[in-house]
Amino acid sequence: MIEQVLAQSRYLGGGFAINLLISILAMAIGTVLGAVLGAIRFHRLTGLSAAARLATNLCRNVPSFVLLFYMASMLPAEIEVNGAIVVVPLWIKATLALIFPVAGFASDQSLGYLRQRHAQIGGAAETFAVAWMQYFLIVIMASATASVIGADEIVGRANNLISRVDDPYFMLVVYLYVSVWFLAVGMIFSGLLKVTMRRRVEKA
Amino acid sequence: MLGRLLPLLGLLAGLAGAVAQAQTVPVPPELVAQAPDDPDGRLGHVLRRGTLIVGVKTDYPPWGMLDIAGNAVGLEADLARDLADRLEVGLELRPVTAGNRIGRVNQGQVDLVIATTGDTYERRLQADLLQPGYYSAGVVLYGRADLALGDWSALRGRPVCLNRGAYYNRALEQDYGLDGQYFTGNRESRLALLYGRCVGWAFDDTILTRMVRDAPSDDLAVMKQAILVSPWVAVVARGEGERDLGRFVSDMIGEWHASGRILELQDKWDIPRTGFLEDKHALWSRRGEDGRALCARQPETGRFPAECLDPPPLRSVPAAQPPDWMQRLDEATGINLSVxxxxxxxxxxxxxxxxxxxxxxxxxxxxxxxxxxxxxxxxxxxxxxxxxxxxxxxxxxxxxxxxxxxxxxxxxxxxxxxxxxxxxxxxxxxxxxxxxxxxxxxxxxxxxxxxxxxxxxxxxxxxxxxxxxxxxxxxxxxxxxxxxxxxxxxxxxxxxxxxxxxxxxxxxxxxxxxxxxxxxxxxxxxxxxxxxxxxxxxxxxxxxxxxxxxx
Missing domain, CATH: 1.10.3720.10 (MetI-like)
Incomplete structure (x- = not known):
């Protein structure tokens, strides 16, 4: 049975690549948006500052799991581009849902970074990097929920495989194998984190 | 891949043993569907385009599914083919789901939907559902044999798996007191049942009866009698039902009932015979005293006689009259609290x-x-x-x-x-x-x-x-x-x-x-x-x- 599951590695790995794509895009776009919010809050730009604080609060408080359904039901399923009807892929909706919590997080972190630098406390960049990488890991974990709206990613593909074979042990093995993919990435991240932290200690 | 192959294997087996295959019979001329010479609305558009675009299911074998090459096939695809052949135009089949079929036809992305759509009061408000129904389904329980779940009253207070979005869920909970456990699709509901998360799975009898026949099990049984039965109807965009497209498709469905075409397709796709189709075939074959087909459109009104149509549809959500302030709020702000x-x-x-x-x-x-x-x-x-x-x-x-x-x-x-x-x-x-x-x-x-x-x-x-x-x-x-x-x-x-x-x-x-x-x-x-x-x-x-x- 294990060979049977391993034979699907390409299929599942392809799904995992979509998880990583969702996570990377959400982190990249969310960080840029959050950095803008954080900078506005730091410089106390009149009028804008209160709006940036509210936006940060909104992004921070609303669960990505709710946003996922929000995007799935409120955004159109198809859009018209030059007269042709194009289906909006669900992974794009999942990415949009994950951008919000990342922006809330990045807003707080970049505000902290700017304040630390302003107060001339050392290691601000490393503090930011460590928190950012920990959050990246959380976002990768959250990308697995995209399957609930039907997005094509590793958990959705695992469910697809399982539905073809009527055996609880097969299901268990598939799910455990999928979790190995996540664990492996998690290990790589915590390795990177240790290196960054050591560098921070050395600098200090 | 295996899932797609199985229905085909069933089909081959069915063809091999096709001794008692139903055959169509000729129908009287007043029941033969024909497009008018200068059709209006969407039908005119279809003829100018030269292609009929029909939305069908692809996850509901053998009514609508994909073959190995990825083409939509099944009983409903065959019906769509009949329509296109009669109009002498090409046919394009597009997959639709329970969630998007009504939207697709109203947006004009498909001309017509033939996709296991049950006739309900709410859906009649959303699009034009064509009479008469071409098939029918109700809900049965597929459940543990040892619990003797022969009738619905035995299920009061018991956990029962349900598919989100089916029209009968609410009635099952409200009138029969089931404790609904909601899952997103067939796969989850079936697994939840197999792994003891509920005592049974209440879903369309069409799918469940076939599942039991193809994979019999000592532990699980399916109820004999479906309840909350509703005809399946073809759907056209709002406003098209009374125009030439709606009238033509309705005529075709009547002709299929009279000729036994859908019974023939049931045999072709190895689906157990249903009383609904046999009754419809008998009804549409009847002649009046003047020798005309009883169910032909009445020359004075241009409508089918009432006895040839289905009874008024089910109402899945009873009408609740929201208080005045809710209606005013809705009109002023678009906030609709009627739930x-x-x-x-x-x-x-x-x-x-x-x-x-x-x-x-x-x-x-x-x-x-x-x-x-x-x-x-x-x-x-x-x-x-x-x-x-x-x-x-x-x-x-x-x-x-x-x-x-x-x-x-x-x-x-x-x-x-x-x-x-x-x-x-x-x-x-x-x-x-x-x-x-x-x-x-x-x-x-x-x-x-x-x-x-x-x-x-x-x-x-x-x-x-x-x-x-x-x-x-x-x-x-x-x-x-x-x-x-x-x-x-x-x-x-x-x-x-x-x-x-x-x-x-x-x-x-x-x-x-x-x-x-x-x-x-x-x-x-x-x-x-x-x-x-x-x-x-x-x-x-x-x-x-x-x-x-x-x-």
Missing amino acids: LADAYDRGRLIRGLGLTLALAGMAIVGALTVGVVLGLLHVILSGRGWIGRLLLLPQRLLVTVSRMTPPILQLYIVFFGLGGVLANSGAFTPGAFVISTVIFSLYAGSTNTVILSHALEHERGLHPDRPALRLLPMAIERGYDGLVASCVNIVKAAGMASAIAVGELISTVNLLVSEGADTRTLMNGLLLFYFLFVLGIVWLFGRAKSWLVRP
């Missing part, structure tokens, strides 16, 4: 809210408990040399695995995977609420463990002579912000429990939306609720801190 006017829906929302609060509370208490216990264990054992480190190994493993496995995957693993193995061995299987509470407690608890372990070690460095328990208050203060963040995260993540049929607020809102409640109001309301809920929790933690720090 609150219905006592049953209001009850479901309140239950969902209660479950969300309970789940959040339990997860916070659990996560803090796990963090404190494992954090203390860490600081006590880590000072004890290699024996301590050895004893800490399982704890480190648990913390790593539960932090680095997506919680939704953990829910699936325990609920379906482990639950399935346990159910097969006859062992006790915990319920969905308990499973979610434990998983969320461990997921957030492992983050808390890391925070508290670090804080406790730090405090021990400052006060090496104090016992670990006395270091705890200072360590909690030190790691407070981190603990709050992880608890807030788990409150936000708790909605995932809906994936394993915990009926909390998010899944209740999705259920109401799928039943036709106002999407915009409910989704924005859900966002607002969570915004305030998380603010409230952060505020509570702030109060708790000032209370903790005061002495």
Whole structure:
């Protein structure tokens, strides 16, 4: 049975690549948006500052799991581009849902970074990097929920495989194998984190 | 691939044994469907285009499915082909789902939908459903044979798996008192039944009867008699039903009943014969006293006689008259609260809210408990040399695995995977609420463990002579912000429990939306609720801190 599951590695790995794509895009776009919010809050730009604080609060408080359904039901399923009807892929909706919590997080972190630098406390960049990488890991974990709206990613593909074979042990093995993919990435991240932290200690 | 092959194998077997195949009979000229010479509306558009575009299902074998080459085939695809052939145009089949079929036809992306659409009161308001029905389905229970679930009254208060969005769910819950466990699709519902998460799965008799025939089992049986039966109807865009396209398709369906064409297709696709089609065939074959077909359109009115049509459709949601202020609010702001006017829906929302609060509370208490216990264990054992480190190994493993496995995957693993193995061995299987509470407690608890372990070690460095328990208050203060963040995260993540049929607020809102409640109001309301809920929790933690720090 294990060979049977391993034979699907390409299929599942392809799904995992979509998880990583969702996570990377959400982190990249969310960080840029959050950095803008954080900078506005730091410089106390009149009028804008209160709006940036509210936006940060909104992004921070609303669960990505709710946003996922929000995007799935409120955004159109198809859009018209030059007269042709194009289906909006669900992974794009999942990415949009994950951008919000990342922006809330990045807003707080970049505000902290700017304040630390302003107060001339050392290691601000490393503090930011460590928190950012920990959050990246959380976002990768959250990308697995995209399957609930039907997005094509590793958990959705695992469910697809399982539905073809009527055996609880097969299901268990598939799910455990999928979790190995996540664990492996998690290990790589915590390795990177240790290196960054050591560098921070050395600098200090 | 196997799933796609099976129906074809069935078809081959059916063809091999096709001795008693039904054959079509000639129909009187007044029942032969014909497009008018200069058709109006959409039908004119179809003829100019030279192609008929029909929306069909692809996940409902053998009515609508994909063949190996990826083409849509099945009983409904054959009906669509008949229509195109009669119009002498090409045919294009486009896949649709239960969720998008009405939207597609109204937006004009397809000319017509033939996709297992049951005739209901609500759908008649959304698009034009064509009379007469061409097929019919009701709901049956596929359930454990040993429980003797012969009739619906035996199911009162019992957990029954349901597919989200089926029109009969509400009646089953409200009138028959089932405890509905909602899953997103056929796969989840079937697995939940197989692994003992419900006593039965209530779904379309068409699919379930075939499933039992193709894979008989001693443990599971299907009810004989379907209830809440509703005809399946072809659907055209709103306004097209009374024009030439609607009239032509209606005529074709009548002709199929008279000629026995759909019975023939039932045999072709190896579907058990149904009384609905046999009755319809008998009815449409009858002649009046003047020798004309009884069901032909009446020359005076241009309509079918009432006795040849189906009875008025089911109403899946009874009409609730929203109070005046709700209607005024809707007109002024677009906020539609009519879901609150219905006592049953209001009850479901309140239950969902209660479950969300309970789940959040339990997860916070659990996560803090796990963090404190494992954090203390860490600081006590880590000072004890290699024996301590050895004893800490399982704890480190648990913390790593539960932090680095997506919680939704953990829910699936325990609920379906482990639950399935346990159910097969006859062992006790915990319920969905308990499973979610434990998983969320461990997921957030492992983050808390890391925070508290670090804080406790730090405090021990400052006060090496104090016992670990006395270091705890200072360590909690030190790691407070981190603990709050992880608890807030788990409150936000708790909605995932809906994936394993915990009926909390998010899944209740999705259920109401799928039943036709106002999407915009409910989704924005859900966002607002969570915004305030998380603010409230952060505020509570702030109060708790000032209370903790005061002495």
